[in-house]
Amino acid sequence: MARTHILGFPRIGAKRELKFAQEAFWRGEIDEAALRHVAAQLRTTHWQRQADAGVDMAAAGDFAYYDQMLGMSVLLGALPARFGFDARHLTLAQYYELARGNASQPAMEMTKWFDTNYHYLVPELSQDSRFDGGASWFYDEIDQALQQGRTIKPVLIGPITWLWLSKSHQPGFDRLTLLPALAQAYRDILAQLRKRGIEWVQMDEPALCLDLDDRWLDACDSAYAALAECGVKLLLATYFDSAADHAGRAAALPVHGFHIDLVRAPSQLDAWLRVLPAQAVLSAGVIDGRNVWRADLRAILATLAPSHQALGDRLWLAPSCSLLHVPVSLEPETRLDPEIRGWLSFATEKLEELRVLAVALNQGEEAVADALAASDAAQARRRSSRRVVNEQVRRRAATVTPAMAQRRSPFAHRIAVQHEALKLPPLPTTTIGSFPQTAEIRQVRAAYKRGELGALEYLQRIRAEIETTVRRQEALGLDVLVHGEAERNDMVEYFGEQLCGYAFTESGWVQSYGSRCVKPPLIYGDVYRPEPMTVDTARYAQSLTERPMKGMLTGPVTMLQWSFVRDDQPRADTALQLALAIRDEVADLERAGIRVIQIDEPALREGLPLRRGDWNAYLEWAVRAFRIAASVVRDDTQIHTHMCYAEFNDILPSIAALDADVITIETSRSAMELLEGFGAFDYPNDIGPGVYDIHSPRVPTVDAMCRLLTRACQVIAPERLWVNPDCGLKTRGWAETEAALANMVEAAHQLRASLAAEGANALRATAAQVPGDPHPTIRSACGCATH
Ligand code: GLN
Ligand code: ZN
Numbered sequence: 152m153a154r155t156h157i158l159g160f161p162r163i164g165a166k167r168e169l170k171f172a173q174e175a176f177w178r179g180e181i182d183e184a185a186l187r188h189v190a191a192q193l194r195t196t197h198w199q200r201q202a203d204a205g206v207d208m209a210a211a212g213d214f215a216y217y218d219q220m221l222g223m224s225v226l227l228g229a230l231p232a233r234f235g236f237d238a239r240h241l242t243l244a245q246y247y248e249l250a251r252g253n254a255s256q257p258a259m260e261m262t263k264w265f266d267t268n269y270h271y272l273v274p275e276l277s278q279d280s281r282f283d284g285g286a287s288w289f290y291d292e293i294d295q296a297l298q299q300g301r302t303i304k305p306v307l308i309g310p311i312t313w314l315w316l317s318k319s320h321q322p323g324f325d326r327l328t329l330l331p332a333l334a335q336a337y338r339d340i341l342a343q344l345r346k347r348g349i350e351w352v353q354m355d356e357p358a359l360c361l362d363l364d365d366r367w368l369d370a371c372d373s374a375y376a377a378l379a380e381c382g383v384k385l386l387l388a389t390y391f392d393s394a395a396d397h398a399g400r401a402a403a404l405p406v407h408g409f410h411i412d413l414v415r416a417p418s419q420l421d422a423w424l425r426v427l428p429a430q431a432v433l434s435a436g437v438i439d440g441r442n443v444w445r446a447d448l449r450a451i452l453a454t455l456a457p458s459h460q461a462l463g464d465r466l467w468l469a470p471s472c473s474l475l476h477v478p479v480s481l482e483p484e485t486r487l488d489p490e491i492r493g494w495l496s497f498a499t500e501k502l503e504e505l506r507v508l509a510v511a512l513n514q515g516e517e518a519v520a521d522a523l524a525a526s527d528a529a530q531a532r533r534r535s536s537r538r539v540v541n542e543q544v545r546r547r548a549a550t551v552t553p554a555m556a557q558r559r560s561p562f563a564h565r566i567a568v569q570h571e572a573l574k575l576p577p578l579p580t581t582t583i584g585s586f587p588q589t590a591e592i593r594q595v596r597a598a599y600k601r602g603e604l605g606a607l608e609y610l611q612r613i614r615a616e617i618e619t620t621v622r623r624q625e626a627l628g629l630d631v632l633v634h635g636e637a638e639r640n641d642m643v644e645y646f647g648e649q650l651c652g653y654a655f656t657e658s659g660w661v662q663s664y665g666s667r668c669v670k671p672p673l674i675y676g677d678v679y680r681p682e683p684m685t686v687d688t689a690r691y692a693q694s695l696t697e698r699p700m701k702g703m704l705t706g707p708v709t710m711l712q713w714s715f716v717r718d719d720q721p722r723a724d725t726a727l728q729l730a731l732a733i734r735d736e737v738a739d740l741e742r743a744g745i746r747v748i749q750i751d752e753p754a755l756r757e758g759l760p761l762r763r764g765d766w767n768a769y770l771e772w773a774v775r776a777f778r779i780a781a782s783v784v785r786d787d788t789q790i791h792t793h794m795c796y797a798e799f800n801d802i803l804p805s806i807a808a809l810d811a812d813v814i815t816i817e818t819s820r821s822a823m824e825l826l827e828g829f830g831a832f833d834y835p836n837d838i839g840p841g842v843y844d845i846h847s848p849r850v851p852t853v854d855a856m857c858r859l860l861t862r863a864c865q866v867i868a869p870e871r872l873w874v875n876p877d878c879g880l881k882t883r884g885w886a887e888t889e890a891a892l893a894n895m896v897e898a899a900h901q902l903r904a905s906l907a908a909e910g911a912n913a914l915r916a917t918a919a920q921v922p923g924d925p926h927p928t929i930r931s932a933c934g935c936a937t938h
Pocket of ligand 2: 794
């Protein structure tokens with residue numbers, strides 16, 4: 152019998168129950184016991200769903216009060232010493248202080264989990280790190296499931312992945328020296344599970360899909376050697392890409408099975424079949440855990456048939472990865488177009504798909520003939536739907552020429568005519584786009600959406616907000632203004648709603664970090680722009696002021712990256728369609744007299760494949776998409792782009808290849824590192840390194856910003872430099888925003904004065920004496936689009 156299992160279930164709850172309980176706990180409205188109660192109920196519900204679908208081994212230990220990596224750190228007892236917490240007696244309040252910071256300590260660093268939009272908390276290690284075990288929450292979960300009589304497979308983040316994703320701020324310290332102690336801690340955990348009669352344990356090792364050098368591969372050997380004969384069977388789980396390169400080595404590890412992602416990397420199946428030891432299980436990840444489309448069950452059965460024949464009941468069936476990355480259930484989606492709804496499958500529906508596959512394999516396809524026929528029909532309907540294909544869009548995409556991805560003149564010429572046209576001072580000041588989204592403005596949008604506010608009144612309210620925002624910027628003395636994005640709930644949804652080929656769910660929430668969730672739109676068909684999207688707003692905003700007003704658009708790669716994307720054509724093709732739609736908008740903005748247009752691409756980096764060998768192919772189409780969107784304008788129209796919250800230094804050539812006239816970029820995490828990268832690479836165009844962190848209500852001093860700018864002058868020619876915050880200001884209040892921007896403008900003025908008095912060289916010399924940041928800053932998520 153081919154067994155079924157899942158790698159994990161979304162923990163947030165179909166109605167985001169965990170989010171609301173967490174937030175109530177943070178506000179002090181409920182106590183720890185009440186929060187635990189909500190968590191236990193959610194787990195029961197999720198196990199029941201798995202049982203209802205006949206999943207043979209339910210996932211346990213996949214729950215987390217905030218994040219599974221932090222959960223693993225707690226279980227190991229490996230908490231950052233700077234908090235001074237006793238891991239064994241950790242309270243939930245302290246756990247959340249680790250995740251969110253407290254009065255004396257900044258939060259643990261947070262960053263993206265592989266190529267997903269989920270963020271984990273980075274373990275902080277030093278030579279003094281110990282793994283003596285921590286709070287018993289993980290075992291409590293296991294015991295809860297066992298008390299309910301469930302057959303479970305506990306889930307742990309494996310030692311290699313946990314260690315790989317950790318960081319140490321100790322110079323020269325080699326984290327791998329911690330491995331023996333770490334492996335011992337895992338042994339202890341597995342012993343606890345054996346005591347409870349657990350048969351299988353899933354060890355998540357997605358790091359095995361990365362480029363690992365020999366040191367790390369050796370570490371993997373020795374870690375798992377240390378876990379041999381631990382009394383439970385280990386399923387080594389890889390996902391998000393192929394682990395075929397390491398299959399031979401992995402097959403020699405003393406583990407009992409391997410899970411592989413056959414959605415992302417179907418071709419790795421053969422490599423694994425060749426090396427799979429005689430007794431070992433192969434778990435085939437065949438249901439897409441990263442996307443929302445109904446599986447083609449018949450096609451999956453066809454690819455599995457030979458493996459099933461070869462392996463018999465050593466073949467297991469599973470989704471490709473944890474279902475954490477898809478919404479919980481289609482059930483509440485009553486307003487979704489029924490045709491499109493019929494093409495979808497969220498976590499709960501994926502469990503059912505898994506059941507059908509298992510029955511078909513175990514009992515023959517006749518046993519699930521109806522379900523297979525329904526799957527076939529859904530596939531056929533989607534393939535032939537008129538909603539999917541738009542001939543005009545396809546013809547246009549097919550005739551894109553290289554010239555369309557090329558500005559008319561090189562940057563040196565463009566910037567000269569732009570200076571002429573825009574007449575900006577040196578070190579021009581600007582902001583990233585959004586201004587505070589007050590409760591009032593959010594209410595106005597919500598009322599309009601509910602139909603309680605008429606179109607005309609809504610327009611007037613938004614325009615009033617834009618006018619105030621413009622006046623405040625003028626009063627502050629900013630040079631290039633923005634309209635403030637009051638009409639936007641989310642930088643992707645706002646455009647998606649105006650494009651054809653996009654659909655929206657009501658409750659399709661996916662955890663992004665902690666209590667924050669996103670509701671990614673669905674791109675189901677060819678994308679096009681039926682009419683201008685931002686032109687009226689931009690024209691109105693520009694009419695209010697003599698200063699240049701930036702048009703504000705979301706770029707094609709970010710539109711793609713923060714949506715669930717159709718899987719029936721290459722992502723590059725969808726990116727191109729998005730690029731053409733945005734290109735038309737750019738052209739219309741220019742025609743409406745907008746002289747500066749920003750195309751945001753904060754998600755450019757996160758689309759990078761796991762393997763470096765695949766980077767170029769991605770970067771090539773991603774950069775081309777941006778250039779097609781941007782290159783339609785005249786030389787004197789200035790194109791800006793913006794990026795934030797990612798590691799940019801290793802893709803600087805591609806960032807330069809975007810050929811935006813100006814890039815504004817977040818630097819709060821590590822100003823020095825980023826600037827050094829840009830300096831060493833000799834970034835050719837204008838650049839605005841963020842001079843203050845927008846995640847904090849703290850008002851930065853003029854001095855602090857002057858220091859940063861002076862330092863920037865060291866590596867970037869002052870003529871190339873802009874002055875701006877790190878990111879959009881939508882999450883801030885007006886009082887702190889105005890105070891911070893006033894200081895920012897003052898800092899720019901002071902620097903302009905010293906530039907005029909002493910020249911660029913003098914600035915460079917003083918910069919050399921400016922000390923670096925006293926301590927590392929936090930790399931946190933851009934919370935703009937989360938709820
Ligand atoms: N223009 C957007 C804003 O200011 C950019 C947001 C982002 O980078 N995520 O809100
Ligand atoms: Zn940003």
